[in-house]
Amino acid sequence: MEGLRSTRDPQRWRMDDAADFLPKPPQSRLSLESIEQSFAPLRLGSGGLEALDRCCNFSGANFYFPDHDFPINTCHPQDKYGDAIPVQIKIGPQQGYLVSAPEHFTTLLKASRSLTPKPGIAITMENMFGTPSGAVNLYRADDSGIAPKPLPGTEVRPEHRIYYHQHLAAHKYLSGRPLQQMTERFMAILSRDLDGDGRITHDWKALPDLYTFWQNRVFRSATEALFGPHLLSLNPTFTEEFWMYISATPTLLKGLPRWMIPSAYRARDRVLESIKKWHRFAREHSDYTKTGPDDVEWDEYWGSKYLKVRQNFGRAMDAMNDNALAAEDLALMVAANANAIVCAAWFLLEIYRDPDLISRTSEEVASAKLPTSAGAGNARFDIAKLCENPLLQSIYAETLRLRIALLLNRTPEHEDFRLGEWLFRKKRLICLSTRTAASNKDLWSTGEDVENVHALDDFWADRFLIYPDHPRSGPLKRATVSLEHSEIEAPIEGSSSTKKAVFSMDGLAGGWVPYGGGQFMCPGRHFAKQEIIGSFAIFCAYYDVELRTEKGFKPDPNMEFFGLGALPPKGQIPFRIRRRFGS
Numbered sequence: 331m332e333g334l335r336s337t338r339d340p341q342r343w344r345m346d347d348a349a350d351f352l353p354k355p356p357q358s359r360l361s362l363e364s365i366e367q368s369f370a371p372l373r374l375g376s377g378g379l380e381a382l383d384r385c386c387n388f389s390g391a392n393f394y395f396p397d398h399d400f401p402i403n404t405c406h407p408q409d410k411y412g413d414a415i416p417v418q419i420k421i422g423p424q425q426g427y428l429v430s431a432p433e434h435f436t437t438l439l440k441a442s443r444s445l446t447p448k449p450g451i452a453i454t455m456e457n458m459f460g461t462p463s464g465a466v467n468l469y470r471a472d473d474s475g476i477a478p479k480p481l482p483g484t485e486v487r488p489e490h491r492i493y494y495h496q497h498l499a500a501h502k503y504l505s506g507r508p509l510q511q512m513t514e515r516f517m518a519i520l521s522r523d524l525d526g527d528g529r530i531t532h533d534w535k536a537l538p539d540l541y542t543f544w545q546n547r548v549f550r551s552a553t554e555a556l557f558g559p560h561l562l563s564l565n566p567t568f569t570e571e572f573w574m575y576i577s578a579t580p581t582l583l584k585g586l587p588r589w590m591i592p593s594a595y596r597a598r599d600r601v602l603e604s605i606k607k608w609h610r611f612a613r614e615h616s617d618y619t620k621t622g623p624d625d626v627e628w629d630e631y632w633g634s635k636y637l638k639v640r641q642n643f644g645r646a647m648d649a650m651n652d653n654a655l656a657a658e659d660l661a662l663m664v665a666a667n668a669n670a671i672v673c674a675a676w677f678l679l680e681i682y683r684d685p686d687l688i689s690r691t692s693e694e695v696a697s698a699k700l701p702t703s704a705g706a707g708n709a710r711f712d713i714a715k716l717c718e719n720p721l722l723q724s725i726y727a728e729t730l731r732l733r734i735a736l737l738l739n740r741t742p743e744h745e746d747f748r749l750g751e752w753l754f755r756k757k758r759l760i761c762l763s764t765r766t767a768a769s770n771k772d773l774w775s776t777g778e779d780v781e782n783v784h785a786l787d788d789f790w791a792d793r794f795l796i797y798p799d800h801p802r803s804g805p806l807k808r809a810t811v812s813l814e815h816s817e818i819e820a821p822i823e824g825s826s827s828t829k830k831a832v833f834s835m836d837g838l839a840g841g842w843v844p845y846g847g848g849q850f851m852c853p854g855r856h857f858a859k860q861e862i863i864g865s866f867a868i869f870c871a872y873y874d875v876e877l878r879t880e881k882g883f884k885p886d887p888n889m890e891f892f893g894l895g896a897l898p899p900k901g902q903i904p905f906r907i908r909r910r911f912g913s
Contacts, residue, residue, distance in 0.1 A: 426759030435840035439847030445740035465654035500853035503636035520551035521708040539902040558633030565604040605656040670858035672896035709871035720833035724794035734844035735765040737893040878904040
């Protein structure tokens with residue numbers, strides 16, 4: 331049975347042949363009409379409670395057994411029942427509900443008193459990151475909240491408040507001055523590496539895949555900026571092993587035993603062993619308890635002080651052994667790198683598919699370039715100016731709208747949860763698809779030119795730009811937002827004139843949610859934006875690129891990763907590259 335395909339390697343991962351001898355239950359493939367009445371969400375009607383008769387099997391890329399696959403991306407219950415009606419779903423062994431109505435997204439993501447992501451987090455830590463069961467119980471048992479003051483009634487010891495400690499550290503070191511320092515390090519390291527890479531010369535060189543080329547370079551620079559240089563120097567093949575592990579994550583999240591998917595487990599084992607090797611080395615050379623205000627913000631052994639803080643509070647928890655701490659930093663590495671770097675590659679790819687967009691973005695990037703000192707040839711940029719640029723922000727927002735496919739989840743922890751006319755049973759997952767939100771035809775604009783419609787499954791660089799003379803421009807179907815934003819000279823489609831344009835996200839609550847929402851919104855979102863836009867600027871400073879694809883080439887996303895985050899491009903993208911003269 332084929333469990334998962336590597337995003338870059340045409341050879342597919344295969345489950346152990348023993349899976350083919352498992353009994354095949356006749357009802358393993360559920361239909362939209364099948365139902366488990368004791369589990370169904372309930373409609374609150376005048377006659378009492380009415381069970382919802384809808385069900386869909388969402389079991390990741392494929393279901394468990396041969397001949398019974400039900401790809402998640404082919405299951406479109408909203409096409410049959412509309413966005414307003416929730417449906418019952420299965421995600422591997424877990425049962426839950428899928429909510430598609432955008433007006434409910436904000437309510438669900440902000441209902442922190444009634445809903446929690448904890449059950450989903452615990453499942454992910456155990457299955458995807460390999461957290462030992464003892465440490466997983468920390469996640470399951472922590473009912474103290476994320477605020478400094480624990481919630482009433484909790485009996486969790488202060489040192490075991492894992493959500494609070496993670497939340498506090500992330501928001502301290504992924505914002506403000508620490509964020510600025512980390513981004514500056516990332517940009518400097520990436521510029522240093524490209525400047526010193528003698529493999530790319532001033533002569534054109536044909537290479538097989540732009541995605542892999544850029545993915546690996548950005549990963550190495552981002553990893554060194556956050557974790558320091560020794561994680562990679564101690565483990566020379568870590569970059570390749572990390573992306574092989576990422577390719578295995580859809581299979582790992584099914585929760586199958588090791589004997590059924592040994593290759594996926596081995597991929598995870600390799601990265602965990604590399605992280606433990608680095609941890610041992612860092613502890614031997616640097617004191618991780620030195621996290622005070624007078625201690626250095628970054629050292630070569632631990633990287634950011636953020637890593638020391640995480641090691642410090644982790645080792646104070648009884649169940650956090652070396653294996654658990656490695657899983658914690660693997661989770662951080664995936665959160666910090668996997669989605670952002672996939673989107674950084676898409677950002678690059680979409681621009682180089684469009685000669686006009688190459689010209690437009692080159693002008694904007696050049697305006698943010700900083701002078702370099704004598705003898706220092708590394709390219710430098712004003713990252714704040716880059717990230718405030720309307721066109722680059724629009725490309726960034728459109729890339730995430732189109733390429734992030736997360737199944738956000740919340741669970742009613744203590745009692746059934748009412749949402750409009752629906753009552754959801756406690757202890758059951760409620761899932762929200764960011765891809766459904768991002769393709770809502772009632773919310774999103776497809777352009778004001780009826781003869782040149784920009785479909786919601788197509789990339790459109792200007793989707794988030796508003797032009798003063800065109801009230802129907804912008805991301806909303808009918809733009810009504812103010813123009814108190816940054817401005818850009820950009821061409822109006824179908825016109826040779828230029829007008830002031832602004833970037834806007836106004837009115838998109840419940841529509842653009844690639845980072846989730848509420849108290850558990852991704853704390854690394856600011857670094858991700860700077861990483862995506864900043865890496866493109868560095869790339870432009872050093873390289874000229876031409877895609878070697880057919881005219882009108884449109885890369886497809888790999889839907890095997892639906893529900894997990896960013897969807898990498900499917901197949902290879904051949905290109906040729908040369909170093910820019912003067913770089």
